Amino acid sequence: MNNQDQALIFEISTPGRIGYSLPEIEIEEIALTELLPDDYIREEAAELPEVSELDIMRHYTALSKRNHGVDSGFYPLGSCTMKYNPKINENVARINGFAHIHPYQDENTVQGALGLMYDLQEHLIEITGMDQVTLQPAAGAHGEWTGLMMIRAYHESNGDMQRTKVIVPDSAHGTNPASATVAGFETVTVKSNEHGLVDIDDLKRVVGDDTAALMLTNPNTLGLFEENILEMAEVIHQAGGKLYYDGANLNAVLSKARPGDMGFDVVHLNLHKTFTGPHGGGGPGSGPVGVKNELIRFLPKPIVSEKEGRYFLDYDRPESIGRVKPYYGNFGINVRAYTYIRSMGPDGLKAVTENAVINANYMMRRLSAYYDLPYDRHCKHEFVLSGRRQKKLGVRTLDIAKRLLDFGYHPPTIYFPLNVEEAMMIEPTETESKETLDAFIDAMIQIAKETEDNPEIVQEAPHTTVIKRLDETLAARKPVLRFQKQ
Amino acid sequence: MTMTNLTWRNPNNLLCSNKKWRSTHIDYNMIWFNILLHMKHRYLPMTEQDKTEMLAAIGVTTVDELFSDIPEKVRFKGEYKIKPAKSESALLKELSTLAAKNADLIQYTSFLGAGVYDHYAPIIVDHVISRSEFYTAYTPYQPEISQGELQAIFEFQSMICELTGMDVANSSMYDGGTALAEAAMLSVGHTRRQKLLVSTTVHPESREVIAAYALGRNVEVVEIPHTNGTTDLDELKNLMSEDVAGVIVQYPNFFGRIELLKEIEQVVHEQKAMMIVSSNPLALGVLTPPGKLGADIVAGDAQPFGIATAFGGPHCGYFAVTNKLLRKVPGRLVGQTVDENGKRGFVLTLQAREQHIRRDKATSNICSNQALNALAASVAMTALGKNGVKEMAMQNIQKAHYAKKALQKKGIDIVFDGASFNEFVIKLPVPFKQCNDALFEKGMIGGLDLGRFYPELTDHMLVAVTELRTKEEIDTFAAEVGEM
Numbered sequence: 030m031n032n033q034d035q036a037l038i039f040e041i042s043t044p045g046r047i048g049y050s051l052p053e054i055e056i057e058e059i060a061l062t063e064l065l066p067d068d069y070i071r072e073e074a075a076e077l078p079e080v081s082e083l084d085i086m087r088h089y090t091a092l093s094k095r096n097h098g099v100d101s102g103f104y105p106l107g108s109c110t111m112k113y114n115p116k117i118n119e120n121v122a123r124i125n126g127f128a129h130i131h132p133y134q135d136e137n138t139v140q141g142a143l144g145l146m147y148d149l150q151e152h153l154i155e156i157t158g159m160d161q162v163t164l165q166p167a168a169g170a171h172g173e174w175t176g177l178m179m180i181r182a183y184h185e186s187n188g189d190m191q192r193t194k195v196i197v198p199d200s201a202h203g204t205n206p207a208s209a210t211v212a213g214f215e216t217v218t219v220k221s222n223e224h225g226l227v228d229i230d231d232l233k234r235v236v237g238d239d240t241a242a243l244m245l246t247n248p249n250t251l252g253l254f255e256e257n258i259l260e261m262a263e264v265i266h267q268a269g270g271k272l273y274y275d276g277a278n279l280n281a282v283l284s285k286a287r288p289g290d291m292g293f294d295v296v297h298l299n300l301h302k303t304f305t306g307p308h309g310g311g312g313p314g315s316g317p318v319g320v321k322n323e324l325i326r327f328l329p330k331p332i333v334s335e336k337e338g339r340y341f342l343d344y345d346r347p348e349s350i351g352r353v354k355p356y357y358g359n360f361g362i363n364v365r366a367y368t369y370i371r372s373m374g375p376d377g378l379k380a381v382t383e384n385a386v387i388n389a390n391y392m393m394r395r396l397s398a399y400y401d402l403p404y405d406r407h408c409k410h411e412f413v414l415s416g417r418r419q420k421k422l423g424v425r426t427l428d429i430a431k432r433l434l435d436f437g438y439h440p441p442t443i444y445f446p447l448n449v450e451e452a453m454m455i456e457p458t459e460t461e462s463k464e465t466l467d468a469f470i471d472a473m474i475q476i477a478k479e480t481e482d483n484p485e486i487v488q489e490a491p492h493t494t495v496i497k498r499l500d501e502t503l504a505a506r507k508p509v510l511r512f513q514k515q
Numbered sequence: 516m517t518m519t520n521l522t523w524r525n526p527n528n529l530l531c532s533n534k535k536w537r538s539t540h541i542d543y544n545m546i547w548f549n550i551l552l553h554m555k556h557r558y559l560p561m562t563e564q565d566k567t568e569m570l571a572a573i574g575v576t577t578v579d580e581l582f583s584d585i586p587e588k589v590r591f592k593g594e595y596k597i598k599p600a601k602s603e604s605a606l607l608k609e610l611s612t613l614a615a616k617n618a619d620l621i622q623y624t625s626f627l628g629a630g631v632y633d634h635y636a637p638i639i640v641d642h643v644i645s646r647s648e649f650y651t652a653y654t655p656y657q658p659e660i661s662q663g664e665l666q667a668i669f670e671f672q673s674m675i676c677e678l679t680g681m682d683v684a685n686s687s688m689y690d691g692g693t694a695l696a697e698a699a700m701l702s703v704g705h706t707r708r709q710k711l712l713v714s715t716t717v718h719p720e721s722r723e724v725i726a727a728y729a730l731g732r733n734v735e736v737v738e739i740p741h742t743n744g745t746t747d748l749d750e751l752k753n754l755m756s757e758d759v760a761g762v763i764v765q766y767p768n769f770f771g772r773i774e775l776l777k778e779i780e781q782v783v784h785e786q787k788a789m790m791i792v793s794s795n796p797l798a799l800g801v802l803t804p805p806g807k808l809g810a811d812i813v814a815g816d817a818q819p820f821g822i823a824t825a826f827g828g829p830h831c832g833y834f835a836v837t838n839k840l841l842r843k844v845p846g847r848l849v850g851q852t853v854d855e856n857g858k859r860g861f862v863l864t865l866q867a868r869e870q871h872i873r874r875d876k877a878t879s880n881i882c883s884n885q886a887l888n889a890l891a892a893s894v895a896m897t898a899l900g901k902n903g904v905k906e907m908a909m910q911n912i913q914k915a916h917y918a919k920k921a922l923q924k925k926g927i928d929i930v931f932d933g934a935s936f937n938e939f940v941i942k943l944p945v946p947f948k949q950c951n952d953a954l955f956e957k958g959m960i961g962g963l964d965l966g967r968f969y970p971e972l973t974d975h976m977l978v979a980v981t982e983l984r985t986k987e988e989i990d991t992f993a994a995e996v997g998e999m
Contacts, residue, residue: 048637074905077678077899082637086639099651124614135955139826141613168884309886311886313887329727354828355691360827372558374601375596376594491659500852510841510851
């Protein structure tokens with residue numbers, strides 16, 4: 030540590046200070062040696078910090094000031110739907126009756142919680158156009174794996190043991206092929222065509238009687254709607270495969286097109302994206318999965334059911350793929366998502382998508398004079414620009430991203446999707462005002478001009494952050510992953 | 516949109532309901548119509564003026580044109596049949612009323628644990644995680660503006676290493692159950708063996724999750740029976756073979772007992788399998804850390820550190836390994852490095868393991884983790900600190916021991932008696948439901964009905980006694996159960 034560094038909590042620790050207030054012990058204590066075998070009594074205390082309560086608050090306040098969230102400023106990180114996180118959600122999730130209940134309480138004592146889960150299931154069924162929903166998966170990737178395990182169980186129940194392949198577009202999120210592997214499938218990649226959409230001919234080439242499923246986001250990661258979706262569904266279904274919908278981009282189609290109506294058999298949602306989770310610095314999320322009728326019997330158990338006004342956890346599901354998570358999912362996140370849906374209502378959700386799509390198209394059109402637009406058509410909730418014009422001038426997309434930090438913005442997702450050179454994936458969301466978009470556009474235009482006139486200022490960015498570009502090679506070559514007392 | 520808008524939707528409520536008036540004042544009606552079309556909502560800043568300007572800049576005249584690529588056949592028409600929007604105050608009232616239908620652990624005295632515990636959560640935890648610079652951020656992909664999150668996670672990793680006695684910890688997993696399943700899969704991948712042994716004293720729901728993950732990878736799972744509430748060592752020896760990838764035990768185990776990791780370690784490593792230990796990290800305040808007892812992977816849930824029970828989630832899985840498994844770890848790792856000026860900073864590192872780089876060859880499919888809850892656990896571990904973690908763990912052991920004695924005095928049998936942490940098993944004098952209902956009448960939430968997971972333990976209760984239980988509460992509980 031040099032004196033400019035932000036101290037670690039361990040570095041401000043002073044023996045003898047405490048930051049806690051435990052209850053009184055009240056009872057006569059018995060020597061530990063009488064309660065535990067000698068070999069199992071800890072000899073050296075864990076080296077945790079010794080600090081006062083104010084030390085803790087100052088430390089984390091200092092850290093928070095070194096962190097950019099949606100509440101700090103614009104965060105157009107494509108594919109992540111960094112929309113405003115409503116404050117009522119936080120209040121509701123902290124009500125004692127939701128925050129402080131135990132998963133193994135008698136069902137009669139948690140009817141409010143089960144009722145909320147049931148109603149959320151019902152709302153998600155309507156929103157997705159599916160027939161049943163499980164709230165158990167903890168996040169999007171977890172939902173993908175859950176969905177694929179159900180598809181696997183479905184094929185196996187038909188004796189279709191040879192269906193070992195999952196088709197994934199080259200523009201897909203990395204979790205898609207990774208989840209396929211964890212579910213025991215082999216991944217086959219299908220190419221995109223010159224319009225940025227799945228190449229139907231290539232799809233027909235790779236599909237076969239070994240196809241278990243096609244995983245798709247719609248709109249895709251370029252922000253483009255797969256307009257041949259019905260034909261694709263037919264190709265897959267005729268081959269006996271199932272269609273999987275990655276709900277990461279659902280913000281683009283609320284009230285406009287439902288996965289269930291597009292022919293999808295399984296869908297996962299990212300409640301921390303579309304339904305204002307929040308993201309929490311990387312989690313927790315929630316990844317409910319919806320299915321069509323013929324897959325309901327394979328859903329993880331339990332699911333929440335209702336009978337004569339009473340809610341209960343239904344474990345009687347003999348063909349279930351089992352349990353994908355202890356207890357019933359990330360309930361606290363589901364409470365937030367439910368609160369959001371109830372705050373918006375049907376017309377609110379429709380406006381969400383319309384405004385998100387207007388915002389994205391507006392930015393795309395205004396920026397297309399300054400950056401290459403690989404696919405010139407209406408986008409949905411996000412769009413992808415290419416920095417190849419700037420690259421020729423020696424400025425990489427990474428530099429542009431770092432330069433945006435100087436303007437107080439979180440940069441777009443960069444170098445993804447993989448099928449666009451020097452990609453910048455921009456998702457403004459519906460909660461940003463035109464003024465915010467205009468200011469960001471102005472910054473992007475300025476950077477494009479700097480790239481021509483004064484590329485060093487971009488190449489050497491950021492200039493205003495608490496820290497300059499970090500040596501990532503050093504971090505990987507000589508990993509230091511924890512503090513250790515010298 | 517506001518509540519007022521909703522009333523407008525009902526034609527009877529239209530101010531201009533006079534037919535004749537309406538038909539002669541079409542322009543005025545159009546204004547109403549436009550207001551109806553243009554939803555006002557506190558989360559949606561786009562005004563009608565903005566929309567007009569933006570559509571013009573895009574080069575379209577209506578919003579619908581932007582959706583013209585959605586084939587007519589799949590286009591959703593109309594509105595979702597879901598509940599209408601509610602105003603902030605009305606919704607808060609409705610959901611507060613709904614929450615009040617649940618019996619919460621603030622009002623009731625709980626003896627329920629089984630993996631989820633009612634513990635002292637320093638109040639400062641909620642103040643820190645309520646700072647929206649943390650909770651409204653995403654994964655720290657841009658380190659220059661994410662140093663706060665990165666450093667907090669680096670500190671989390673350090674604290675987990677300290678408690679578990681391991682070399683490396685990741686930035687968090689979904690929960691204890693999936694962390695354990697990922698540990699199991701790591702052992703399968705690392706040893707290239709296709710069989711797992713799991714003790715029946717591991718949390719039953721974690722075992723179910725392991726089974727689901729194992730099915731995905733075509734891995735065989737064999738359960739090791741227990742004797743008197745701890746893993747049967749002879750059975751372990753019998754089941755052990757050179758095709759076993761990993762042996763999974765819990766410490767303290769599901770019944771609260773302290774597994775003899777030293778003995779287990781010898782059996783496991785003799786066959787070059789991996790020892791995977793699921794630990795309540797609070798217990799490690801007083802127990803010898805699994806890392807000191809030869810564990811290859813330690814995984815579990817940090818919920819006891821400042822994380823609300825929240826009906827079972829979100830909690831916070833943790834994952835710790837020895838140095839040699841560093842590059843096999845699932846999920847994100849934060850590493851220390853320097854910037855161009857030599858200043859210390861933190862970055863996500865060793866990302867070549869992860870799904871966004873390696874896709875189908877990644878060590879796991881995990882992307883989102885439990886970052887905010889890892890922050891909560893860090894704050895709680897910091898507040899408790901070196902002394903507090905030990906003292907709190909000690910209080911759990913002492914109070915649980917006191918409860919055992921109090922129950923025994925009332926004639927209740929302690930089943931599987933022996934060294935334990937904050938949980939133990941009792942045999943109930945009456946059917947479980949009768950006991951639990953009676954306790955509830957007295958303002959108490961009884962322990963877990965073990966019969967639901969272990970049929971041979973019908974009418975047995977797993978009782979948890981944390982530091983929050985007072986002497987009076989324990990005495991009352993013992994008296995009530997004893998008098999049934």
